[in-house]
Structure formats: structure tokens, C-alpha cells
Amino acid sequence: MVKNGTRVVASVFGVLAGLAGLEHGIGEILQGTVRPAGVMILSWPDSRLFDILGGEPAMTLVPNLLVSGLLTVLVSLGCALWALGFLHRRHGALVLFGLSATLLLVGGGFGPPLLGLTVGLAATRIGLPHTWATRRPRLGRFLQVVWPWAFAGGLAAWLLLLPGIPLLAYGLGVQSATLVAVVILSALSLLALSIFCGFARDARAGTTAVARTASPIPETTN
Numbered sequence: 001m002v003k004n005g006t007r008v009v010a011s012v013f014g015v016l017a018g019l020a021g022l023e024h025g026i027g028e029i030l031q032g033t034v035r036p037a038g039v040m041i042l043s044w045p046d047s048r049l050f051d052i053l054g055g056e057p058a059m060t061l062v063p064n065l066l067v068s069g070l071l072t073v074l075v076s077l078g079c080a081l082w083a084l085g086f087l088h089r090r091h092g093a094l095v096l097f098g099l100s101a102t103l104l105l106v107g108g109g110f111g112p113p114l115l116g117l118t119v120g121l122a123a124t125r126i127g128l129p130h131t132w133a134t135r136r137p138r139l140g141r142f143l144q145v146v147w148p149w150a151f152a153g154g155l156a157a158w159l160l161l162l163p164g165i166p167l168l169a170y171g172l173g174v175q176s177a178t179l180v181a182v183v184i185l186s187a188l189s190l191l192a193l194s195i196f197c198g199f200a201r202d203a204r205a206g207t208t209a210v211a212r213t214a215s216p217i218p219e220t221t222n
Contacts (some may be wrong), residue, residue, distance in 0.1 A: 043109065
């Protein structure tokens with residue numbers, strides 16, 4: 001049984017952020033020792049697979065795409081590993097903030113750093129009370145029930161965004177800017193919903209645990 005919904009959401013989506021950044025880094029490495037024309041770059045400028053995503057825009061302050069890609073790969077792996085095993089620790093969220101900001105500056109695109117910063121913000125609430133959920137018990141119970149569905153839906157939406165949409169476009173010729181926009185909005189919305197549902201779930205679990213602890217032990221008679 002999941003003990004902390006917030007931690008699960010933050011860890012899983014933090015790993016996704018790292019994997020998505022890794023894809024950017026690989027594209028930059030394959031371009032070789034090329035000096036970018038400016039801060040704004042494309043991680044996959046000549047790839048048909050990523051045409052539907054505009055060649056995967058990114059930014060970098062590193063004046064060499066090979067070095068930029070290598071740094072992106074290293075930082076992305078750091079994000080994924082940190083989110084998987086250390087996000088719940090003291091200052092764990094701050095470390096993920098730093099890694100996500102670095103990922104943005106070395107070529108990790110825009111979506112992966114945004115995802116990393118979002119789950120890092122959620123991770124600052126791991127283990128903390130959420131009084132709004134206990135003050136509104138009906139809302140809290142509803143969000144607790146919705147949590148697994150919101151979490152699964154958000155995960156599916158992010159995976160549909162990458163690698164799903166590029167594979168659909170490349171393999172089946174599905175070229176739809178509307179589809180991309182809908183999937184992006186769905187992924188962001190369901191991520192936010194799964195975070196708040198996780199807060200409510202943890203608040204309800206904490207209330208139940210306190211009630212059990214406070215319950216008097218019935219006396220036994222001989």
C-alpha cells in the first residue's frame with residue numbers, strides 16, 4: 001500500500017523529467033562539436049521523428065553542442081536518480097530545484113525543467129500537514145478516491161506526449177497541432193490534480209493514523 005501519495009507523484013514525475021531531459025541531451029550529442037548560433041537551439045533539428053515537436057526547442061549557455069549534450073545527459077540522470085531515491089530527504093526539493101534550473105540552462109529543453117520544478121515544489125510538502133483537506137472532509141475524501149486515477153491519467157498523458165506523439169507522427173503519419181496542444185494541457189492539468197489529490201490522501205491518512213493512536217485501548221476482564 002502506498003504510504004505517501006505526494007512522494008510517489010513527485011518521485012515518478014521527477015524521474016520522467018530526467019528521462020525527457022536525457023532525450024534532449026542525446027540529440028545535442030549527435031550534432032557533434034557545433035557552435036550554436038545563439039542561446040536558442042533545437043535538440044533534434046534534422047530528425048523526422050521530432051518534427052511534430054518542432055525539433056525539440058531548448059536553450060543553452062554552453063557554446064558547444066557536444067558539451068551541452070553531455071552536460072544535459074549528466075544533469076538529467078542526476079534529476080532522475082535524485083527524484084527516485086532522495087527527494088523525500090531534508091533539502092531534497094531544493095536539490096531538485098537546482099538540478100532542474102541547471103537542466104534548463106545546459107540544453108534540457110523547457111518541458112523537463114518545468115516538470116522538475118513543479119514536482120520539486122510538490123516535494124516541499126512531503127510529510128507536512130494539509131489542513132485544508134481535513135477541514136473539508138468531503139472534498140478530502142473525494143480527492144483521495146480520485147488520486148490513483150489522476151495519477152495514472154497524468155502519467156499516461158506525459159508518456160503520450162513523449163514518446164507517444166512522435167511515434168504516432170512518424171509511424172502512422174498523425175500530424176495534428178491540436179492533438180499536441182490537447183495532450184500538453186491534459187498532462188499539465190492532470191499533474192496538478194494528482195499533486196493535490198496526493199496532498200488530500202496524505203492528510204486523510206495522517207488523520208486516520210492520529211485517530212488510531214488516540215483511541216483508548218479497551219480494558220480486558222479476567
